Amino acid sequence: xxxxxxxxxxxxxxxxxxxxxxxxxxxxxxxxxxxxxxxxxxxxxxxxxxxxxxxxxxxxxxxxxxxxxxxxxxxxxxxxxxxxxxxxxxxxxxxxxxxxxxxxxxxxxxxxxxxxxxxxxxxxxxxxxxxxxxxxxxxxxxxxxxxxxxxxxxxxxxxxxxxxxxxxxxxxxxxxxxxxxxxxxxxxxxxxxxxxxxxxxxxxxxxxxxxxxxxxxxxxxxxxxxxxxxxxxxxxxxxxxxxxxxxxxxxxxxxxxxxxxxxxxxxxxxxxxxxxxxxxxxxxxx
Amino acid sequence: xxxxxxxxxxxxxxxxxxxxxxxxxxxxxxxxxxxxxxxxxxxxxxxxxxxxxxxxxxxxxxxxxxxxxxxxxxxxxxxxxxxxxxxxxxxxxxxxxxxxxxxxxxxxxxxxxxxxxxxxxxxxxxxxxxxxxxxxxxxxxxxxxxxxxxxxxxxxxxxxxxxxxxxxxxxxxxxxxxxxxxxxxxxxxxxxxxxxxxxxxxxxxxxxxxxxxxxxxxxxxxxxxxxxxxxxxxxxxxxxxxxx
Amino acid sequence: xxxxxxxxxxxxxxxxxxxxxxxxxxxxxxxxxxxxxxxxxxxxxxxxxxxxxxxxxxxxxxxxxxxxxxxxxxxxxxxxxxxxxxxxxxxxxxxxxxxxxxxxxxxxxxxxxxxxxxxxxxxxxxxxxxxxxxxxxxxxxxxxxxxxxxxxxxxxxxxxxxxxxxxxxxxxxxxxxxxxxxxxxxxxxxxxxxxxxxxxxxxxxxxxxxxxxxxxxxxxxxxxxxxxxxxxxxxxxxxxxxxxxxxxxxxxxxxxxxxxxxxxxxxxxxxxxxxxxxxxxxxxxxxxxxxxxxxxxxxxxxxxxxxxxxxxxxxxxxxxxxxxxxxxxxxxxxxxxxxxxxxxxxxxxxxxxxxxxxxxxxxxxxxxxxxxxxxxxxxxxxxxxxxxxxxxxxxxxxxxxxxxxxxxxxxx
Numbered sequence: 001x002x003x004x005x006x007x008x009x010x011x012x013x014x015x016x017x018x019x020x021x022x023x024x025x026x027x028x029x030x031x032x033x034x035x036x037x038x039x040x041x042x043x044x045x046x047x048x049x050x051x052x053x054x055x056x057x058x059x060x061x062x063x064x065x066x067x068x069x070x071x072x073x074x075x076x077x078x079x080x081x082x083x084x085x086x087x088x089x090x091x092x093x094x095x096x097x098x099x100x101x102x103x104x105x106x107x108x109x110x111x112x113x114x115x116x117x118x119x120x121x122x123x124x125x126x127x128x129x130x131x132x133x134x135x136x137x138x139x140x141x142x143x144x145x146x147x148x149x150x151x152x153x154x155x156x157x158x159x160x161x162x163x164x165x166x167x168x169x170x171x172x173x174x175x176x177x178x179x180x181x182x183x184x185x186x187x188x189x190x191x192x193x194x195x196x197x198x199x200x201x202x203x204x205x206x207x208x209x210x211x212x213x214x215x216x217x218x219x220x221x222x223x224x225x226x227x228x229x230x231x232x233x234x235x236x237x238x239x240x241x242x243x244x245x246x247x248x249x250x251x252x253x254x255x256x257x258x259x260x261x262x263x264x265x266x267x268x269x270x271x272x273x274x275x276x277x278x279x280x281x282x283x284x285x286x
Numbered sequence: 287x288x289x290x291x292x293x294x295x296x297x298x299x300x301x302x303x304x305x306x307x308x309x310x311x312x313x314x315x316x317x318x319x320x321x322x323x324x325x326x327x328x329x330x331x332x333x334x335x336x337x338x339x340x341x342x343x344x345x346x347x348x349x350x351x352x353x354x355x356x357x358x359x360x361x362x363x364x365x366x367x368x369x370x371x372x373x374x375x376x377x378x379x380x381x382x383x384x385x386x387x388x389x390x391x392x393x394x395x396x397x398x399x400x401x402x403x404x405x406x407x408x409x410x411x412x413x414x415x416x417x418x419x420x421x422x423x424x425x426x427x428x429x430x431x432x433x434x435x436x437x438x439x440x441x442x443x444x445x446x447x448x449x450x451x452x453x454x455x456x457x458x459x460x461x462x463x464x465x466x467x468x469x470x471x472x473x474x475x476x477x478x479x480x481x482x483x484x485x486x487x488x489x490x491x492x493x494x495x496x497x498x499x500x501x502x503x504x505x506x507x508x509x510x511x512x513x514x515x516x517x518x519x520x521x522x523x524x525x526x527x528x529x530x
Numbered sequence: 531x532x533x534x535x536x537x538x539x540x541x542x543x544x545x546x547x548x549x550x551x552x553x554x555x556x557x558x559x560x561x562x563x564x565x566x567x568x569x570x571x572x573x574x575x576x577x578x579x580x581x582x583x584x585x586x587x588x589x590x591x592x593x594x595x596x597x598x599x600x601x602x603x604x605x606x607x608x609x610x611x612x613x614x615x616x617x618x619x620x621x622x623x624x625x626x627x628x629x630x631x632x633x634x635x636x637x638x639x640x641x642x643x644x645x646x647x648x649x650x651x652x653x654x655x656x657x658x659x660x661x662x663x664x665x666x667x668x669x670x671x672x673x674x675x676x677x678x679x680x681x682x683x684x685x686x687x688x689x690x691x692x693x694x695x696x697x698x699x700x701x702x703x704x705x706x707x708x709x710x711x712x713x714x715x716x717x718x719x720x721x722x723x724x725x726x727x728x729x730x731x732x733x734x735x736x737x738x739x740x741x742x743x744x745x746x747x748x749x750x751x752x753x754x755x756x757x758x759x760x761x762x763x764x765x766x767x768x769x770x771x772x773x774x775x776x777x778x779x780x781x782x783x784x785x786x787x788x789x790x791x792x793x794x795x796x797x798x799x800x801x802x803x804x805x806x807x808x809x810x811x812x813x814x815x816x817x818x819x820x821x822x823x824x825x826x827x828x829x830x831x832x833x834x835x836x837x838x839x840x841x842x843x844x845x846x847x848x849x850x851x852x853x854x855x856x857x858x859x860x861x862x863x864x865x866x867x868x869x870x871x872x873x874x875x876x877x878x879x880x881x882x883x884x885x886x887x888x889x890x891x892x893x894x895x896x897x898x899x900x901x902x903x904x905x906x907x908x909x910x911x912x913x914x915x916x917x918x919x920x921x922x923x924x925x926x927x928x929x930x931x932x933x934x935x936x937x938x939x940x941x942x
Contacts, residue, residue, distance in 0.1 A: 079599065109746045112296065115684035116667065117676040133676045136663020138602035139683045142892075143746040150599050151663060153592025158663040238749070246746045250682050251295055253742040253761055257685060257735055261306040264731045268630050269317060272723065275632040296680035303679065314724060361794075 037106065037125035037223055038170065039191040039215075040179055041198055042099050044228030044235065045208050047185035049097040051086050053178035058082070060166065060177040070097075075236050080150040083163045084178065091230040098235035099186070102127060102148045102163040103215060104223030105245075110140035110149060112247035118160075119149075125191065125223050126165035134160060145219055145241050165223070191223055198227050220245030337500040338471070343371045344464050345437050349457035351413040353521050354470075355398075356437070357457070359450060365414060366441045369401070372467055374433045376474065376516075378403060378506030381429045382442065384421045391417050392445065394453050399442060401432075403506055406513040408521070412445075414453050420444035475500060477520045544935040545710030553709065561926050572915035579912025582905050583660060591663060594905040600893050603661075605902040608888035610657040610910055612740050613881050614650055616764070619772030621647025621697060622733035623809075629726045636802055638795045641704055641930045642783065643776055645921065648697035653917040655690050660909065682742045689736035696729035707935055708928040715938070738765040744887060752891035754833050754842040757824045760887065766820060770813040771880040773806050774873040781870055787925055790932040800866055807857045807869040810876065814854035821846060838894060845886060849879025 049070050058065045063081050072095055076085045084101035108127045110119040118134035121127050129149070136158055140149045152158035165188075166176040174180070179188040187194070195216060202209045214232045215225040218241050226232070233239045348358040354373035358366045374380070380401040386392055398412040422441050425432055432440040447453070458466045478500075505513060545553040586594050597604045624643045627633040659665050670676045671684055672691070678684045699721050706715035741764030744751060757763075784791065784799060833839050853875035860868030889900060925931055 077599070107295075112680040113678075113683065113746060115678040115681040115687060116670040117678045131664075133667060133670050134664055135667040135670060136665070137661075137683065138663065139681070139743070141599070141602040142744070142750075145746075145749060147600065147750075151602060152590070153595075153597060154590040156588060156590055158590055240749055242748065245295075246748070247680060248295060249745045249748060249758070250742055252758065253738070253745065254296060254299065254680070254682065254685070258302040258306045260735055261731060262309050264734060265310065265313060265727050268626075268727045268730060269313075272630050272727075275630070299679035300677060310728070 036190045036192060037104075038165070038188065039104065039125055039194050039223035039225060040165065040176065041187050041189070041194040041225045041227070043185050043198075043201070044096050044098055044226070046183075047086070047097040047099065048183075049086055049088050049095075050183075052181050053099065053186060054082065054084060054086060056177045056181040057084050057163070063161075076100075078148065078150060078162070080152045080159075080161045083161055087236055089235050091234045093229045096228060096230055096235060098226070098228070098237065100236070101224060102165075103146050103219070104163075104165060105219050106221040106223070107219070107245035107247050109143040109145060109219070109246035112250070113139045113143035115139070122167060124167070124170055126167045126170065127223075128164040128167045129160045129162060131159055136160075143246065145246055146238065191221075191225075194225055198225055202227060217243040219243075220248070337375050337502045337504060341502070342375065342467060342471075343437065344467055346460045346463065348437070348463075349413070349454045349459050350463045350466065351457050353411055353413075355410060355413045357413045357445075357447075357454065358437075359447070363446065364419060365416070365445045365447045365450070367398075367413060367443045367445055368441045369410065369432065369436055370467070371436050372470060372474075374436050375502055376504050377401065377408065378503030379430060379433055380408075382425045382432055384442070386418050386421075386443070388418050388420055391415075394449075406505075406510045408513060408517055410442075413457070414445060414447045415449050416445040416447040418443055418445055471500075474504075474520060477516070478504070544708050544929060548710070550709050550711070557927050568918075572919070575908060576912050576915050576919075579909050582909050583912075586660065586909075591661070594903060594909070596900055596903050596906070598896075598898065598900065600896040600898070601889070601900040603892070604889055604900055605906045605910055606657055606661040608885050609881070610913060611654050611661075612888050613884040614654040614657075615740060616737065616768045616771040616880055616884060617775040617877070618647045618650035618654075619733065619737055619768035620776040621772070622730045623769055623772050624776065625700065625726045626730050627809075629723060630730070633805075635798070635805060638798060639776065639780060639802060641701065642780070642925070644697055644700045645704075645924060645930055646775075646779060648694060648701055649917050649921055651690055651694045651697065653913050655694070657910070657913045682739055682745070686736050686739045686743065689732045689739065693729060693732045693736065696725045696732060699725040700729065704928050704930055704934075707938060710935075712937060733768075734765060737768040738762060740764055741887070744892075747892065750893050751887060752833075752838055752894045753828060754830055754838060755887045755891040757828050759820070759824045759827075763817070763820060763824070764884075766813065766817045767880055767883060770810040770817070770876055773810050773813075774876040774880070777803055777806055777810075777870060777873040778877060783925070783931065787931050790925070792933050795931075800864070803866055803869055804861055804864055807861045807872065810873075811854055811857035811861060814850055814857070814876070818846070818850060818854065821850075838891070841886070841890075845879060845882045849875055849882055853879065 051068075051070060055065050057063070058081075061083060063083065066082065070086065070088045072088045072090050074087070076082075076087055078085050078100055084099060086097050086099050088095050088097050104125060104127050105121075108119065108121050111117075111121045111127055113119070114134075115137070116133040116135055118130045119127060119140050120130060136151070138149075138151055140160065141147070141151060149160045149162045151160055166174070166178075169176065175188040179186045187197075189197075195213060198213045198216075202211055202213075208229055209227055210229065210231055212232070213225050213227055214237060215222040220243070226237070228235060231239070348356045350356050350370055354370045356368055356370050360366065380403045383400045383402065385397060385399050392398060392412045392415060394412055394415045396412050397409055399410045400407050401410060402408075421443055425440065425442070432442075434440065505516060582594050591597060595604060595606075620643045624636055624640055628636050628640050659668065662668060671678060671687060699718065702718040703715050703722070706712075706718055738761035741760035741762070744756070744760055745758065748756060780799070780803070784796075834843070853872040856868055856872035856875065860866075860872060929935065
């Protein structure tokens with residue numbers, strides 16, 4: 001089933017790209033050596049709120065499976081036992097579901113913040129957490145604009161829990177468990193093709209979608225993309241975030257560090273030299 | 287396409303920090319070497335330099351006696367005694383031989399010590415009366431301290447004075463000291479020109495620069511007779527009873 | 531060495547020719563009374579704190595703290611580390627003044643300030659270990675296994691380590707004097723200038739670095755406290771935070787360790803405190819204008835008429851503007867008591883500011899707001915009290931407040 005899906009997506013991608021851009025990108029799609037970030041596209045119009053993705057995710061990662069009925073309007077967050085959640089919202093277009101998980105940013109704040117490289121942006125795209133490096137400082141939690149990483153506060157050997165796009169499965173040729181289990185709403189593929197597919201859907205059904213892909217630009221672009229029928233702030237998502245990368249906010253500071261390290265000692269030595277003759281004064285002749 | 291990796295903007299940070307470490311480690315030898323050269327050049331210049339009132343160190347808070355010794359009373363009541371900068375610039379590098387020891391009593395004008403350069407000596411007489419408490423042992427091993435730092439590290443004796451006020455009442459302090467030392471310098475020039483007949487043209491060059499200014503360490507290369515003359519006529523101190 | 535005004539009391543003696551081990555064995559014995567008021571309060575707190583720490587490692591951080599998924603950093607980071615380091619800023623300011631600007635009036639307080647700075651960093655880095663979820667991996671960013679060079683926290687952590695080293699070197703001549711190691715003292719004294727310059731550079735970067743930690747939390751910190759200039763504000767405020775702590779701690783030490791301090795240093799105390807108050811007034815004046823600039827730059831007018839806005843005004847007006855005026859006024863009148871009050875107000879202001887940025891203003895919109903548990907407070911107090919114990923131990927033995935042994939060439 002996995003292989004079929006991949007061929008399906010590839011065909012979809014080629015068609016979509018051809019339609020939207022009119023250029024032949026087929027060569028690039030078939031080329032396995034192209035380093036492109038992989039991502040996921042989630043379509044709220046196709047999500048029925050069955051929560052199978054939650055169940056499969058919990059099973060895959062040894063987390064407790066929550067048997068909960070989705071209540072409309074109740075905002076659940078991902079937690080240290082749930083890497084992803086589906087919430088249902090009452091909106092102007094009826095009940096709409098929204099999936100919340102790690103956004104797998106192109107320039108993740110968590111990975112830039114991590115001083116041990118425990119949070120790591122892989123070259124395939126997913127942002128993963130590596131337990132052997134993590135010291136549990138929780139700086140990733142402070143830095144993440146989406147408040148994604150969750151910490152096991154009540155464990156003596158605490159882990160950070162967040163979606164890792166089933167990285168182990170991807171590396172061995174598979175796709176994330178949620179994308180595999182989901183009927184229609186969640187697809188996995190290379191980011192550029194997913195964006196193209198999203199644009200195609202929006203272009204073909206303008207009444208069903210808001211003309212925006214959440215994740216195309218936010219935080220400098222993310223791997224998890226979301227399209228839906230209503231404005232995203234109605235779906236519990238934060239639309240006040242900046243559209244540039246978050247690590248770039250520390251650029252000014254970190255860039256000046258080596259320069260300060262060179263200039264400040266020099267200036268201090270200089271002042272020390274210049275004030276040398278102030279040494280002998282009457283206070284000392286005691 | 288999205289091909290860049292996330293740490294794109296911080297990629298070179300690791301190498302930059304290594305460069306910083308290299309800089310800091312190289313800075314120390316760099317700085318030390320830079321200063322060393324300057325110090326030696328300065329010393330040479332000073333050695334061949336000019337002795338003027340401006341090159342003298344004249345701390346304002348101590349008493350100067352007419353034979354160019356100084357006395358400074360500390361809060362503990364103990365007086366430090368030493369030689370002033372002018373005398374030491376005139377004599378050049380000297381060794382210090384202490385003739386009195388701790389626990390001995392000394393009177394003002396009594397022989398306290400000798401300074402000597404290549405066999406030529408000057409006798410030093412005490413500016414105050416009292417009991418000697420300490421002698422500066424450091425000067426035995428590091429005689430250059432006397433010339434380098436005559437008022438602080440180059441102190442000669444620590445004395446507990448018995449008649450401080452009476453004995454220092456005629457000494458120079460503060461602006462009086464500055465004025466007096468300036469005049470002493472002129473008097474020294476007169477003293478030398480009065481002895482002009484003794485000097486060969488080469489010796490004359492030793493003591494007077496082209497501009498008519500004195501060279502530093504004026505007496506150091508001059509013969510012993512000049513030192514004797516200096517003791518008797520300039521310092522004017524062979525007979526203790528003559529001076530206040 | 532006997533003090534002039536109390537000739538009967540013998541203060542600590544430095545090692546004079548005895549073997550170091552024998553000397554240390556003697557020094558390790560406790561000095562002074564056991565049942566002082568401070569001891570009576572601090573011993574039970576420390577014991578309780580140690581018990582809590584054991585529980586924390588056994589059952590996880592959540593068992594004794596109120597940290598949440600929304601607010602991952604609380605009292606231990608916000609107060610112990612961030613505010614504690616700001617207060618330890620006295621060390622770099624004083625060493626800058628004495629060794630670089632040659633303001634020799636403050637020479638007598640260098641050692642105690644450096645000691646305080648060193649202990650503060652050791653203990654607050656120590657407190658950090660308590661807050662880490664997986665502390666056994668703390669060596670990862672140190673041994674080169676995983677250098678996260680893109681991280682501001684990486685920089686801050688490394689600077690802490692290097693700064694502790696620099697402070698130790700700056701303080702080590704006192705240890706050498708205590709042990710009677712003359713040659714060691716000479717070598718270590720020669721390294722002082724290099725350690726001071728290194729220390730000032732490191733301090734500049736990590737005082738501002740602690741502010742830079744929060745730069746990525748742009749939408750998560752209340753706009754009245756978030757700006758791109760947080761690092762600069764932290765740096766400037768660390769100047770008067772450190773000096774206020776020097777005034778505060780100096781006033782206490784002066785009373786507690788009265789008979790160690792020489793006559794000369796007693797007399798100099800007033801001049802030192804008033805000089806420091808002048809510098810604080812100046813630094814706070816600049817800081818206030820910096821706040822105004824940042825306020826205008828961030829177009830923050832609309833936030834003023836809100837509860838958070840009033841809180842912001844309280845912090846700025848009540849705990850920066852007013853102490854600045856107090857410092858100014860009491861310097862002019864040479865009123866030492868007022869200077870001390872101003873110092874305390876300033877310190878409260880710095881605590882407020884740091885907590886506002888890191889904890890109170892952080893996710894101020896979270897549904898459940900963070901309030902530290904009594905257990906977090908006890909652990910914090912344990913850290914502080916233990917530090918004071920060590921401080922007292924050192925002061926009672928080493929030549930920090932009292933004069934150096936006579937073999938030291940004191941004339942500089």
